[in-house]
Amino acid sequence: MNTSPLAERLRPQTIDELIGQQHLTGKGSILRTAIDNKKIPSIILWGPPGVGKTTIAMIIAKAMQQDFYTLSAISSGVKDIRDVIERATLKNGAILFIDEIHRFNKSQQDALLGAVEKGIITLIGATTENPSFEINSALLSRCQVYVLKTLEKEELNKLLYNAIDNDEILSKKNIELKETEAIIRISGGDARKALNLLELVCNNIEDIITDEKVMEIAQYKIALYDKKGEQHYDIISAFIKSMRGSDPNASVYWLARMIEGGEDVKFIARRMIIFASEDIGNANPNALLLANNTFQAVNIIGYPESRIILSQCAIYLASSLKSNASYMAIEEALHSVKKNGDLPVPLHLRNAPTKMMKQMDYGKDYLYAHSFDNNFILQEFLPDQITGTRFYTPQKNVREEEIRKFLKERWKEVYGY
Helix, strand or coil, rough: CCCCCCHHCCCCHHHCCCCCEEEEEEEHHHHHHHHHHHCCCEEEEEEEEEHHHHHHHHHHHHCCCCCCEEEEECCCCHHHHHHHHHHHCCCCCCEEEEEEEHEEEHHHHHHHHHHHHHHCCEEEECCCCHHHHHHHHHHHHCHHHCCCCCCCHHHHHHHHHHHHCCCCHHCCCEECCCCHHHHHHCCCHHHHHHHHHHHHCCCCCCCCCHHHHHHHHCCCCCCCCCCCCHHHHHHHHHHHHHHHCCCCCHHHHHHHHHHHHCCCCCHHHHHHHHHHHHHHHHHHHHHHHHHHHHHHHHHCCCCCCCHHHHHHHHHHHHHCCCCCHHHHHHHHHHHHHHHHHCCCHHHHHCCCCCHHHHHHCCCCCCCCCCCCHHHHHCCCCCCHHHHHCCCCCCCCCCCHHHHHHHHHHHHHHHHHH
């Protein structure tokens, strides 16, 4: 009897057995066509853990009927690469699979260039990191990059039920898989993790698999997190209110709840961008810059590493001075627009690109601020009907006190700063 781990026992042997990645391996897809035609270029498989990168490499090697070598970038060096190239030269070609290729340094990557370019080896690299950042351009230009996706709930369900029904060990246990939500949530779209957990559960029960039993066996004490249900909104609300309340500890706790529940990394980052403007604003303008950079970074990195970036940003936002003055200002301005309608632009502020417009006094009497001391001259910028209406009121924090002083020196008589 095969006593290998469940994930290894169920590893697909053909492209038709593979679950997920249909955009690459479905009939008519680009990678499927290349495999069927036995014309595989050197490729980089980019995707999160447990989505089939190693399995696809092994399926390709079997279909191509070529010698297959594997190296791990963690433990292999230039000498190991040269040994494989030497053997591949004697065999008139081979497939070299390098797991975590992003960990190779420049000299290690350069050692592959000649053999890849000459076709001595067909390189298949697997990476969880963005290849355009982690793999040098010379090697990357010689490879096709294929993006693998996290397995969807339906695909993971298919994987789990297939294991219960068809695995040579589990199928003899007469175990009923009644609920899968806990396994799916804990695995986070990682097929290997899902199968390992299923095997652990099956080794500890004799009858029915439920979410409660899975959580107990896996020692997960958090509640299941429904990304589309009420808890989704409750937890993001708690997260925002904790940051607004300047509590970094509560903020990272609620952040962890969302991460552990598989919340979309972009959803969390978007909410922090909004928070940076709505709740911090000009009390600390750097907050918006950091939140926006966080959004860009997590789009590139993805889970699990993005949890660190999200945590850094959440702690910064929670620990920052707060002001909702910018938010209140635009709300007041919008209220005025709705109340007063489309008020005309004062003539001196209008653009005058034509002779007729100039004759109608468009732009007349406009005072160019840079022509005056301190780049300022008192003049009207609002429509006559709402002149002197103040929308923005700086709040009491270091940065906005500077803004208040600036405005008071210029606009005290008009707006009462």
